[in-house]
Amino acid sequence: MKSLQMERLTRAAFAPFGDVIELDGARHFPINGATTERYHDLAHVDVIEQGGRPLVNLFRAQPRALPVEITMMERHPLGSQAFIPLRAGRYLVVVAPAGEFDPARMRAFWTDAWQGVNYAKGVWHHPLLALDQLSDFIVVDRGGDAPNCDELQLAEPWRLAFEPSVELIG
Structure with missing residues (x-):
């Protein structure tokens, strides 16, 4: 089984796939x-x-047990899709660039507390990977008559790998 190394979710690391939704560094003002x-x-x-x-x-996500195996990916070719957690909770994000799917270009991220993500149009991603507890997310995406979800099964599963310093296992 192939292994995919987890990275900390940051705006810079995630920029090729969309937006990190977080307050740190965001433009803000009083109203x-x-x-x-x-x-x-x-x-x-x-x-x-x-x-x-x-x-x-x-979306209400059932918690997943570690270790996590990635066996499928999906994309929304006609619109972005944002996931905003309603409470602090750990979850994982697995993505690959828009276009023809290339498993060698997959990346995996672990989130900090209140971070959300917005997948850009056409970006491949795994469905929600909540950890620890039932987790609710506000999801902003596209409605309309045209089909907007492509799914594919991976030729072989990938296992998410964690650096020893990352305290996700347990």
Whole structure:
């Protein structure tokens, strides 16, 4: 079985695949008489191709046990897809660049607490990989009549590998 090394999720590392949705480093300013802080424009929502419209959904992810094996990937060729956790919780992200799927170009990330992700249009990704507990996510993606989900089974499974200093195992 092939191994895929996990990386910490950062804006720079994830930029080829979309946006990291987090408050650190985000543009923000006070609103509503300075009673609220607005964190502005956290992700590029791209859903209007072929008459699409934005959808706001809640996804409830069952926790996965470690070790995790990756056997399939999916993509949304007509729109982006953002995942915003509703509470701090560990989850994993596995992606590959848009275009023809190349397993050698897959990357895997572990998230910090409140980080969300926005997969750019056409980026290959694994479905939610929540750890530890039932996890709810607000998901912003594309609605419309045109089909917008391609799935593929990998020729062989990949196992996610963790550096010893990463305390995800346990």
